[in-house]
Amino acid sequence: MRQMQRKGIYVTAATVFGLVVAVYVLNAFRVRQREGVALSTAVSPVYWAERFTGKDYFNPDRRIFYRGNRERKTVSLTIDDGPHPLSCQKFLQVLKEKKVIASFFLVGKQVDGNPDLVRMMEQDGHEICNHTYDHIRLDKLDREKVFNQIHECDVAVENAIGKKMTLFRPPGMRFSETVLDVVKQQGDVMVHWGIGAKDFVGTVPDYELTPELKKLPKTTPKLIVEYVTKQLKPGMIILLHDNPITAEALGPMIDAVRAQGYEFESVADMMKNLPNPVYVDVNPGAGNIVAKAH
Ligand SMILES: [Zn+2]
Structure with a gap:
């Protein structure tokens, strides 16, 4: 009886694990399709950690x-x-x-x-x-x-x-x-x-x-x-x-x-316009640098 129970737990765990992997991979394909992220990037846990903190932007x-x-x-x-x-x-x-x-x-x-x-x-x-x-x-x-x-x-x-x-x-x-x-x-x-x-x-x-x-x-x-x-x-x-x-x-x-x-x-x-805005002054004045004449 106990053996059967244990077997049941293993089967359930394997099924859950399989489902999680399937969802993860399917999501990677969806992200590639919708957002233009390379598949090799979209399957990487490091990428998702960066994305969670906005560092992919x-x-x-x-x-x-x-x-x-x-x-x-x-x-x-x-x-x-x-x-x-x-x-x-x-x-x-x-x-x-x-x-x-x-x-x-x-x-x-x-x-x-x-x-x-x-x-x-x-x-x-x-x-x-x-x-x-x-x-x-x-x-x-x-x-x-x-x-x-x-x-x-x-x-x-x-x-x-x-x-x-x-x-x-x-x-x-x-x-x-x-x-x-x-x-x-x-x-x-x-x-x-x-x-x-x-x-x-x-x-x-x-x-x-x-x-x-x-x-x-x-x-x-x-x-x-x-x-x-x-x-x-x-x-x-x-x-x-x-x-x-x-x-x-x-x-x-x-x-x-x-x-x-x-x-x-x-x-x-x-x-x-990023979710966490970043402000840059692209061409600030050169201050006291005097432009040379041409
Ligand atoms: Zn170039």
Whole structure:
């Protein structure tokens, strides 16, 4: 009799355990489908612990902003590697027409060559952000080199518009603990992205591409719109690059995103609209730093 009872307990426990695992896995699939979270992330208990504390949005210890509020149907537009002399003005013109505020992650040496374009961005109310001076990968560099790459880009922007930057994105999203430490020490925020338009395939040298990216067709305006709209989820950060092909895609892409019921908001607004709001002054005045004349 007692043996049968014990067997019954085991069977019940196994059934409950099986059900819990099934619900956990089903929920991971649902989260992937609804929110665009990778399955490998959605099955991780560490992810759920972070999500419980809101760290999957913004991690205050690492100072990384990952994405906006899952409950709001908004996305933000980040444009990297500019200002590009052949396409930046087109970007600015389309953004003005469509009334979208974007975040430009600028490369310092491009800023030094095209300060007028940075001034135009700033006048239009866009967010001016740091993407290093030379656009080199930072993850293998020592602290001094990392600091210099970020600092020299700061100086270039200060020379152009007399303002500082507080948002930063490392080239190729490659970073080390050293990079995180430098960013943290400066009180900056590293901005991740969630939707890639893969608009650099065919426009950058092949050696910069991963084996998977190498297999993809060369970017076209049509493909850019397709990649973005297929990946749309509430709170996602879109990554584009300042180049002529993407400039052509920008207007149709904005229209297609809005047609799916999404609105655009800047990175700072997206952070302000998190369940636990984070306030950043993206381009504070440079204080007593005097902009050098060109
Ligand atoms: Zn870049």
